[in-house]
Amino acid sequence: MTTLTCSAPAKLNLFLHVVGRRPDGYHLLQTVFRLLDFSDELSFTLRDDGKIKLSAETMGVPADQNLCVRAAKCLQAMSGSGPGVDISLDKKIPMGGGLGGGSSDAATTLVALNRLWNLNLDRETLLELGLQLGADVPVFIFGQNAFAEGVGEKLSALELPAAWYLVIIPPVHVSTAEIFSSKELTRNTIPIKIPPFSIWQGHNDLEPVVCRLYPEVAVRLEWLKQLKNTTIAAMSGSGACVFAEFATEREACAAYASLPDDMTGFVARGLDCHPMYTALKKNGE
Ligand SMILES: C[C@](O)(CO)[C@H](O)COP(=O)(O)OP(=O)(O)OC[C@H]1O[C@@H](n2ccc(N)nc2=O)[C@H](O)[C@@H]1O
Numbered sequence: 001m002t003t004l005t006c007s008a009p010a011k012l013n014l015f016l017h018v019v020g021r022r023p024d025g026y027h028l029l030q031t032v033f034r035l036l037d038f039s040d041e042l043s044f045t046l047r048d049d050g051k052i053k054l055s056a057e058t059m060g061v062p063a064d065q066n067l068c069v070r071a072a073k074c075l076q077a078m079s080g081s082g083p084g085v086d087i088s089l090d091k092k093i094p095m096g097g098g099l100g101g102g103s104s105d106a107a108t109t110l111v112a113l114n115r116l117w118n119l120n121l122d123r124e125t126l127l128e129l130g131l132q133l134g135a136d137v138p139v140f141i142f143g144q145n146a147f148a149e150g151v152g153e154k155l156s157a158l159e160l161p162a163a164w165y166l167v168i169i170p171p172v173h174v175s176t177a178e179i180f181s182s183k184e185l186t187r188n189t190i191p192i193k194i195p196p197f198s199i200w201q202g203h204n205d206l207e208p209v210v211c212r213l214y215p216e217v218a219v220r221l222e223w224l225k226q227l228k229n230t231t232i233a234a235m236s237g238s239g240a241c242v243f244a245e246f247a248t249e250r251e252a253c254a255a256y257a258s259l260p261d262d263m264t265g266f267v268a269r270g271l272d273c274h275p276m277y278t279a280l281k282k283n284g285e
């Protein structure tokens with residue numbers, strides 16, 4: 001095997017509670033991650049000269065700062081392994097949108113290169129490596145919908161009902177660090193116990209902070225909240241993307257069709273399992 005092609009799906013945070021803060025400033029969270037059938041596509045081809053190359057720059061991110069390249073370098077350094085790789089990345093997930101695209105690219109890179117380079121590192125080691133790259137990386141390595149605690153690294157698999165999502169992409173970029181450092185952020189939501197999980201029990205503590213700073217987000221969320229047939233309308237992660245959940249594709253598509261001209265978005269199915277693991281299983285790996 002010299003080439004592997006794999007997907008890197010987006011995620012939604014169905015709710016996001018800030019329940020405390022660690023001494024290093026990182027926030028303790030409770031969240032439910034839902035994987036989405038909306039993905040970046042990556043392909044990895046072995047090189048024998050030890051070099052790690054990205055075929056094209058991703059919208060303003062220098063290659064050496066791209067999370068795929070950083071993930072590959074991390075894995076190479078830790079394994080002391082010789083081979084290199086050519087990476088091509090077809091970016092579909094909006095960047096800095098709270099959909100975890102960069103983190104998902106990093107997770108897919110770690111799992112794919114573990115196979116391509118025959119490193120045989122176990123899932124625990126990949127999860128630890130992933131966490132060093134970003135708080136959202138572990139869930140994509142975990143590969144299932146999950147209830148997460150800590151900074152996102154304490155993961156328990158969670159079964160979620162079939163659902164479709166209308167995701168709206170506001171025309172703003174929200175800095176995760178800026179929102180977490182806001183004076184207005186409440187950091188004392190009482191921890192909840194899951195399972196059982198009901199979509200009604202959650203909210204996103206970062207949402208009011210982002211909505212106050214970015215009216216473009218607030219307006220889109222208000223629009224989603226007035227829709228009929230939704231089980232929930234909320235912001236994902238630290239924004240800017242907002243979403244509404246529907247029980248059927250037909251309802252999600254009808255809502256999408258009624259989107260005002262100045263709003264853009266997409267409809268996606270909620271997944272049960274990471275598409276990369278589904279594909280690897282199908283190939284008997
Ligand atoms: C908001 C979420 O998307 C929810 O899933 C994640 O917690 C954010 O994960 P991420 O984008 O991978 O974030 P990172 O790149 O690890 O962190 C960016 C910055 O946000 C702040 N940060 C992040 C996560 C966290 N639990 N507490 C924090 O205070 C830190 O200042 C950090 O330097």
Ligand SMILES: Nc1ncnc2c1ncn2[C@@H]1O[C@H](COP(=O)(O)OP(=O)(O)OP(=O)(O)O)[C@@H](O)[C@H]1O
Nearest residue numbers: 066067095096097098099100101102103105136237
């Ligand atoms: N492969 C990549 N894809 C997207 N962003 C990348 C990538 N590599 C590095 N980045 C940088 O990381 C930043 C955050 O990317 P990402 O798309 O994961 O944000 P996000 O969706 O807000 O993530 P999260 O939900 O984890 O906060 C981008 O603004 C970009 O500067």
